[in-house]
Amino acid sequence: MLLDRAYGELAPGPAREVEAHLADCASCRAEAARIEETRGLFRRLGEEPAPGGEGILLAAARQAAGAGGTRRPGFLAWPRLAIGVALVLVVGGVSVKLLSVRRERTEEEVVAAGEPRTPPAAPERPPAAAGAERAAAPAEVAAAPRPAASPMQSPAAAPRPPEPRVAAKSAARSAPAEAASGRERLAAADQAAPPEAARSSSAAGGGAADAQAFADSLVRDLRRRRDAGELNQAHRELDPCPGGDRARVAWLDGWGKAWRLSRTAPLPAGMGEGEATRDQYYDGAGRLRVALVDGTGPAGHFRRRIVLDEAGHRLAEDPPGSPWPEGDLVLRGAAAAFWAPQRCGR
Amino acid sequence: LPTDESDEHLLQRFRDGDAGAFEVLMRRHRAAIFTFLLRLTGDRPLAEDLLQDSFLRLIGAAPRWEPRARLRTWLYTVARNLAADAARRAVHRRSEPLDAPGEGGRPLLDGLAGDDPGPDRSAESARLRRSLLAALSSLPEEQREVFLLREHGGVSFAEIAEITGAPVPTVKSRMRYALEGLRRRLAQDGVGAEAAAPGGTGT
Numbered sequence: 001m002l003l004d005r006a007y008g009e010l011a012p013g014p015a016r017e018v019e020a021h022l023a024d025c026a027s028c029r030a031e032a033a034r035i036e037e038t039r040g041l042f043r044r045l046g047e048e049p050a051p052g053g054e055g056i057l058l059a060a061a062r063q064a065a066g067a068g069g070t071r072r073p074g075f076l077a078w079p080r081l082a083i084g085v086a087l088v089l090v091v092g093g094v095s096v097k098l099l100s101v102r103r104e105r106t107e108e109e110v111v112a113a114g115e116p117r118t119p120p121a122a123p124e125r126p127p128a129a130a131g132a133e134r135a136a137a138p139a140e141v142a143a144a145p146r147p148a149a150s151p152m153q154s155p156a157a158a159p160r161p162p163e164p165r166v167a168a169k170s171a172a173r174s175a176p177a178e179a180a181s182g183r184e185r186l187a188a189a190d191q192a193a194p195p196e197a198a199r200s201s202s203a204a205g206g207g208a209a210d211a212q213a214f215a216d217s218l219v220r221d222l223r224r225r226r227d228a229g230e231l232n233q234a235h236r237e238l239d240p241c242p243g244g245d246r247a248r249v250a251w252l253d254g255w256g257k258a259w260r261l262s263r264t265a266p267l268p269a270g271m272g273e274g275e276a277t278r279d280q281y282y283d284g285a286g287r288l289r290v291a292l293v294d295g296t297g298p299a300g301h302f303r304r305r306i307v308l309d310e311a312g313h314r315l316a317e318d319p320p321g322s323p324w325p326e327g328d329l330v331l332r333g334a335a336a337a338f339w340a341p342q343r344c345g346r
Numbered sequence: 347l348p349t350d351e352s353d354e355h356l357l358q359r360f361r362d363g364d365a366g367a368f369e370v371l372m373r374r375h376r377a378a379i380f381t382f383l384l385r386l387t388g389d390r391p392l393a394e395d396l397l398q399d400s401f402l403r404l405i406g407a408a409p410r411w412e413p414r415a416r417l418r419t420w421l422y423t424v425a426r427n428l429a430a431d432a433a434r435r436a437v438h439r440r441s442e443p444l445d446a447p448g449e450g451g452r453p454l455l456d457g458l459a460g461d462d463p464g465p466d467r468s469a470e471s472a473r474l475r476r477s478l479l480a481a482l483s484s485l486p487e488e489q490r491e492v493f494l495l496r497e498h499g500g501v502s503f504a505e506i507a508e509i510t511g512a513p514v515p516t517v518k519s520r521m522r523y524a525l526e527g528l529r530r531r532l533a534q535d536g537v538g539a540e541a542a543a544p545g546g547t548g549t
Contacts, residue, residue: 003518009502038529041537042497044471045478048384050377051394057372057401058365064405065365 006035211315215290215307241344250338258334268328272298288331353417400425422499481531489524
């Protein structure tokens with residue numbers, strides 16, 4: 001009753017009774033005074049200033065509101081995403097993705113149609129502190145898919161339209177520190193990349209060399225963009241289950257598009273006991289173009305490098321041999337695959 | 347953004363497509379929720395992540411939100427549940443508590459003590475602040491969350507019971523233990539009534 005009284009939770013009737021009782025009860029009065037005293041001390045702690053990150057929330061809110069109100073049924077996958085899953089939001093840009101997973105296709109249509117979009121919120125921090133922050137203009141996003149006419153062209157050599165910049169990145173903590181830790185976490189995955197562009201005998205025609213060159217430059221280019229802070233790394237650890245993914249890593253741009261998806265899971269069916277990381281790189285149109293598989297199976301450690309053309313056909317697979325099962329790779333929709341709930345028993 | 351508009355009305359406007367209404371809500375509650383998360387977890391980076399997550403969930407839940415509870419209570423509920431999930435995962439991963447109180451309470455205290463005391467706080471009030479945060483970190487988890495939800499969040503005992511899944515009498519006894527534990531711990535630190543209200547006895 002004294003607690004209810006202290007926090008104003010008593011109805012008027014009981015409140016009067018308690019006051020009457022207090023008048024007659026010295027120990028009760030002392031107890032009530034002790035409660036007030038402790039509360040008084042803690043009130044002096046006050047409130048902490050809120051950290052940065054408003055920008056990302058506003059951008060997300062605008063995105064939701066801009067979709068014709070937030071009433072759209074089922075446009076969010078929150079419950080399924082969150083339950084039982086260790087979800088680490090590495091940088092703010094990632095959070096935006098959470099809100100647009102279900103709308104990925106719509107987004108692409110919008111972008112393709114060149115429809116202007118709400119620009120994200122301006123960075124909150126002063127320019128000096130906003131090293132990694134850049135404003136994004138809608139037009140830049142529309143121009144994002146890069147190897148447009150000639151998909152085999154090296155992205156590095158191609159005339160580059162302005163890149164979609166990472167917007168509203170102020171969400172997370174200091175960007176350089178994040179980037180560093182992100183790179184650290186990726187160090188292991190990076191080693192999976194064969195040092196040289198191995199030529200494969202399984203590729204047909206003169207396209208193979210081009211395919212290799214494209215693959216190399218794509219991987220290089222994406223790593224450069226990651227290092228420059230243009231791509232944010234998101235990392236999910238999933239509750240282990242038989243046949244399910246153990247971990248996923250994605251590199252997402254400010255609009256939630258995944259350029260790289262790395263998936264660690266058991267070996268595909270029929271390949272025996274073991275685990276492999278499928279490190280997959282995507283072009284500007286979201287198509288899988290390079291997959292680096294690094295795993296351990298019954299025969300020990302192995303690596304596989306697969307290069308695909310824009311239609312998803314394999315241009316090269318190295319080392320040659322029985323092809324890596326296609327169903328085990330994510331050919332499109334990398335972002336959706338990253339956020340998809342855990343699936344067991346495959 | 348001075349406005350007297352109720353939280354619930356703002357949320358309604360946000361549901362109808364007005365992102366500005368969300369901005370008002372965010373500015374109104376973000377610091378308070380962050381403070382709650384920071385003192386609950388004692389881990390600043392984690393608290394920042396959970397804060398973002400809480401508000402993203404608000405955006406996500408807006409279309410389905412029913413005015414059964416106050417928005418404020420809803421926010422504290424989500425923040426508390428996210429923190430509880432994070433703690434569970436941390437236990438699962440390291441097989442040791444995220445912020446074991448008592449002797450193991452150092453990480454929690456460190457996280458809280460990292461707060462910038464601000465230029466206008468005297469050394470004495472900085473000392474009081476440290477004592478208060480240390481006392482808070484010494485509480486068992488379930489007492490700390492009840493205390494913070496009631497004292498800082500203004501969440502009623504009945505609502506706390508719903509949030510934590512404990513019966514109301516249990517919630518209240520946790521609150522009693524929390525207040526008692528805090529008072530004892532502060533007294534050990536030489537912080538007592540005289541700091542709160544001059545003229546008190548401090549015992």
